[in-house]
Amino acid sequence: MKFEDLTNVIEKQGADIFKANLQHLIQPIASRIEESVEFLDAKGYDDNADIMIIVIEEAARLVRKLRKHGVIV
Numbered sequence: 001m002k003f004e005d006l007t008n009v010i011e012k013q014g015a016d017i018f019k020a021n022l023q024h025l026i027q028p029i030a031s032r033i034e035e036s037v038e039f040l041d042a043k044g045y046d047d048n049a050d051i052m053i054i055v056i057e058e059a060a061r062l063v064r065k066l067r068k069h070g071v072i073v
Contacts, residue, residue, distance in 0.1 A: 022069060029062045 036055045040048055066072045 022071065025065055025069065026062055029058055029065065033058045033062065 033055055036051050036058070040051055040055070045052065063072070
């Protein structure tokens, strides 16, 4: 195996580990956002301001986590 090939394998493993860790961190938040949006789609937005607030708060939490881990600036 050439040095370049070994470097590529190490970089890919690092990227895969980063991706798995990031997915583990954000999956619960993303699931809650999706479930809340599905609820709003089914029930409508009228009289569901509390659910809309939760979606906004969870989205903000997701953005903070992504920033913390350097995914977005």
